[in-house]
Amino acid sequence: VKFQEKEKSVEQVLFARRASGLSTNATAGPSAAAISFDSGHAFPGILPDLTQVATAALSKYRAETLQYAPRPGLPELRSWIAEYMRADGVVNLSPEEVLVVNGAKHGLELVCRLLLDEGDSIVVTAPTYFTAIPIFKSFGVGFIEIPQDSEGLNVSELQHSLEDRKQAGKRLPKFIYDVPDFHNPTGLTMSRNRRETIIELAKDYGLFIVEDSPYRKVRFEGESQPSLKALDDSNNTVLTLGTFSKLMAPGLRVGWIAARRDLLARIVQLKSDGGSCPLTQRLIVEFCVTGQLDSHIRRVQETYRVHRDRMVDAVRRELPEAEFNVPHGGYYLWLTLPPDCDGDDLAKRAAQENVILVPGSKFFTSSGGRGVGQPSPKNHIRAAYSYASPDQIDEGVRRLARAYHSIP
Amino acid sequence: VKFQEKEKSVEQVLFARRASGLSTNATAGPSAAAISFDSGHAFPGILPDLTQVATAALSKYRAETLQYAPRPGLPELRSWIAEYMRADGVVNLSPEEVLVVNGAKHGLELVCRLLLDEGDSIVVTAPTYFTAIPIFKSFGVGFIEIPQDSEGLNVSELQHSLEDRKQAGKRLPKFIYDVPDFHNPTGLTMSRNRRETIIELAKDYGLFIVEDSPYRKVRFEGESQPSLKALDDSNNTVLTLGTFSKLMAPGLRVGWIAARRDLLARIVQLKSDGGSCPLTQRLIVEFCVTGQLDSHIRRVQETYRVHRDRMVDAVRRELPEAEFNVPHGGYYLWLTLPPDCDGDDLAKRAAQENVILVPGSKFFTSSGGRGVGQPSPKNHIRAAYSYASPDQIDEGVRRLARAYHSIP
Numbered sequence: 001v002k003f004q005e006k007e008k009s010v011e012q013v014l015f016a017r018r019a020s021g022l023s024t025n026a027t028a029g030p031s032a033a034a035i036s037f038d039s040g041h042a043f044p045g046i047l048p049d050l051t052q053v054a055t056a057a058l059s060k061y062r063a064e065t066l067q068y069a070p071r072p073g074l075p076e077l078r079s080w081i082a083e084y085m086r087a088d089g090v091v092n093l094s095p096e097e098v099l100v101v102n103g104a105k106h107g108l109e110l111v112c113r114l115l116l117d118e119g120d121s122i123v124v125t126a127p128t129y130f131t132a133i134p135i136f137k138s139f140g141v142g143f144i145e146i147p148q149d150s151e152g153l154n155v156s157e158l159q160h161s162l163e164d165r166k167q168a169g170k171r172l173p174k175f176i177y178d179v180p181d182f183h184n185p186t187g188l189t190m191s192r193n194r195r196e197t198i199i200e201l202a203k204d205y206g207l208f209i210v211e212d213s214p215y216r217k218v219r220f221e222g223e224s225q226p227s228l229k230a231l232d233d234s235n236n237t238v239l240t241l242g243t244f245s246k247l248m249a250p251g252l253r254v255g256w257i258a259a260r261r262d263l264l265a266r267i268v269q270l271k272s273d274g275g276s277c278p279l280t281q282r283l284i285v286e287f288c289v290t291g292q293l294d295s296h297i298r299r300v301q302e303t304y305r306v307h308r309d310r311m312v313d314a315v316r317r318e319l320p321e322a323e324f325n326v327p328h329g330g331y332y333l334w335l336t337l338p339p340d341c342d343g344d345d346l347a348k349r350a351a352q353e354n355v356i357l358v359p360g361s362k363f364f365t366s367s368g369g370r371g372v373g374q375p376s377p378k379n380h381i382r383a384a385y386s387y388a389s390p391d392q393i394d395e396g397v398r399r400l401a402r403a404y405h406s407i408p
Numbered sequence: 409v410k411f412q413e414k415e416k417s418v419e420q421v422l423f424a425r426r427a428s429g430l431s432t433n434a435t436a437g438p439s440a441a442a443i444s445f446d447s448g449h450a451f452p453g454i455l456p457d458l459t460q461v462a463t464a465a466l467s468k469y470r471a472e473t474l475q476y477a478p479r480p481g482l483p484e485l486r487s488w489i490a491e492y493m494r495a496d497g498v499v500n501l502s503p504e505e506v507l508v509v510n511g512a513k514h515g516l517e518l519v520c521r522l523l524l525d526e527g528d529s530i531v532v533t534a535p536t537y538f539t540a541i542p543i544f545k546s547f548g549v550g551f552i553e554i555p556q557d558s559e560g561l562n563v564s565e566l567q568h569s570l571e572d573r574k575q576a577g578k579r580l581p582k583f584i585y586d587v588p589d590f591h592n593p594t595g596l597t598m599s600r601n602r603r604e605t606i607i608e609l610a611k612d613y614g615l616f617i618v619e620d621s622p623y624r625k626v627r628f629e630g631e632s633q634p635s636l637k638a639l640d641d642s643n644n645t646v647l648t649l650g651t652f653s654k655l656m657a658p659g660l661r662v663g664w665i666a667a668r669r670d671l672l673a674r675i676v677q678l679k680s681d682g683g684s685c686p687l688t689q690r691l692i693v694e695f696c697v698t699g700q701l702d703s704h705i706r707r708v709q710e711t712y713r714v715h716r717d718r719m720v721d722a723v724r725r726e727l728p729e730a731e732f733n734v735p736h737g738g739y740y741l742w743l744t745l746p747p748d749c750d751g752d753d754l755a756k757r758a759a760q761e762n763v764i765l766v767p768g769s770k771f772f773t774s775s776g777g778r779g780v781g782q783p784s785p786k787n788h789i790r791a792a793y794s795y796a797s798p799d800q801i802d803e804g805v806r807r808l809a810r811a812y813h814s815i816p
Contacts, residue, residue, distance in 0.1 A: 275661070
């Protein structure tokens with residue numbers, strides 16, 4: 001049985017807590033209810049009004065939206081996504097190179113099912129997206145953890161690691177997994193130079209790159225770097241995971257994989273869900289083709305910039321012991337505390353103060369890139385500014401600081 | 409790589425054809441457009457009006473329906489499903505024993521991921537649900553095919569087969585997969601006696617039973633037998649797959665698994681899709697709790713009874729060479745043609761006459777229960793009466809008869 005008999009994932013615990021109403025107790029004041037810095041949930045005030053597009057989807061398009069859908073996705077949605085990615089620099093991407101899936105995590109699982117065998121290894125950043133870790137582990141893979149610096153994944157360390165494996169006659173990893181734009185959890189964006197180098201490296205060693213880029217459009221300032229997919233001239237190396245969760249709303253559960261046709265043809269075979277939901281796909285098509293997405297993305301950017309600024313200011317004011325890079329987009333501050341601070345302990349104390357965060361240890365697969373046998377660094381904590389309101393952010397950071405200062 | 413490099417599935421070909429408009433060309437007359445007897449698609453005229461519930465779901469419940477959902481499903485939907493199954497005889501089923509999934513096929517895949525290892529075997533009927541076959545094969549299982557008679561799966565043959573394996577020191581299968589109500593493709597319903605016996609047998613040999621019962625409520629006459637889940641007093645043996653595809657609409661992509669808590673706890677870990685879509689779950693809850701489901705199910709039963717009657721009459725009139733049991737529910741006629749008739753050839757000829765059916769050979773995993781090395785029976789074809797209108801059914805059967813009589 002491939003199932004990993006593991007502790008409940010943090011995500012599950014968080015969902016359970018949220019489902020029980022703990023984090024969303026709107027009747028109690030902000031000083032009483034728990035404040036949620038724990039997840040990539042959307043700010044409730046920014047969820048779009050889809051009632052009009054739903055009425056159209058369920059009347060004019062009823063025979064499509066309530067029937068089984070084509071397995072690869074609605075043709076109009078695949079075309080729209082291909083055009084969206086072409087406009088973002090992925091020249092020549094065709095709708096046939098886009099597969100609609102039930103969110104990016106579903107896409108990641110399908111990619112793993114396609115590419116991985118028991119005993120394989122993959123390259124991840126240290127730290128990496130914590131929800132992806134149990135997905136990878138369920139396929140029995142080993143991890144090659146590569147640290148990041150301000151330019152993103154340290155490509156020369158990766159090169160050394162690959163060369164060492166090759167020299168030692170070890171099997172090379174199957175793919176490199178990274179979040180190059182506003183990385184989760186570190187908020188870092190990979191530099192242009194690193195992007196070009198990592199693609200060359202992947203080509204040289206025959207690896208795929210799985211580019212997971214949910215936050216790419218959630219940019220508050222500065223210019224985007226070309227996506228890895230855009231830089232992959234051969235179109236052979238990069239599989240890109242996209243999602244409407246951050247562009248529109250997480251509840252739609254619609255994402256996509258952009259990849260070579262032959263790979264997608266095999267992934268479709270593994271996608272045994274009877275086609276992704278045509279109703280939510282049609283809601284998205286109608287929202288996008290009527291031009292509502294562009295103005296919504298601007299609202300998303302403006303809203304979360306305000307959230308980020310509030311959290312940056314609050315942390316500088318209330319918890320000056322924490323160091324962090326100011327992210328230019330995305331949902332997260334990655335706080336580095338003094339070396340003797342235990343993030344697990346801090347997260348527990350914060351929960352007692354009614355502010356929920358994910359300790360940094362959850363984002364490391366094993367040794368945190370410090371080498372085999374070394375423990376993961378403990379002095380980090382991730383603070384998401386997406387879900388909480390600006391006032392909750394102020395109050396939540398005050399609580400976090402109180403928790404920190406309660407450590408003996 | 410677990411992927412099976414196989415021919416395109418029939419389903420995919422059919423979906424591709426439908427997506428291209430071949431089967432749904434509403435502007436051409438019935439004599440010109442292709443008529444679809446090939447799939448379990450819903451009759452378009454019976455898809456419910458969900459515009460009102462969608463407006464509520466996207467306004468009053470917006471913070472729920474557009475946000476990430478709890479992984480096991482919306483609590484209200486799990487409660488509703490538990491009550492629905494309790495009313496159907498599964499006493500004491502609790503909401504915690506229900507997991508919401510993206511349709512029954514997704515549920516089946518998760519059950520396979522939980523229970524199967526490479527090299528395992530499972531028991532299936534011969535013939536069995538053809539869309540399940542590639543899912544099973546993707547897990548590398550072997551098949552023990554057991555024929556059916558008018559009472560359903562031949563349990564004494566199964567007992568002999570299990571005993572033989574045990575005596576020979578072979579590994580026993582992991583589970584028995586069956587569609588006990590209005591079986592796909594045969595339309596047969598398992599007798600009460602067989603149901604009780606198969607549960608005893610499964611317990612004796614330590615096997616699970618996977619009960620896939622999408623058509624249970626699509627009954628035109630007669631009384632239901634207790635579900636296998638209802639007869640499983642210990643609640644240890646049967647995992648039941650349910651779906652709203654036949655109750656409400658396939659496009660919602662919402663189904664469920666009802667099983668022991670410890671099994672569900674492990675399946676939830678494997679469900680890495682960020683929670684099933686809360687919007688479609690809420691549509692269903694609102695539809696059901698406002699009492700619309702009951703009247704809709706009556707419409708479903710009345711509609712498909714008319715479709716079945718039209719097809720039964722048409723086949724008796726146009727193609728008296730075909731034998732079949734008249735199903736008391738479900739979507740399908742399983743036509744048995746004279747022994748020298750090749751169903752694959754007939755399906756091809758029918759397609760040339762613009763009526764689309766699935767040849768019987770697609771429903772057998774290997775030898776069709778005739779023993780190792782024996783070919784599957786070829787003289788069957790499945791005719792679905794769900795999607796086509798009554799007039800199309802008449803015309804489609806005329807075309808099928810023409811195709812049959814064109815065989816030299």
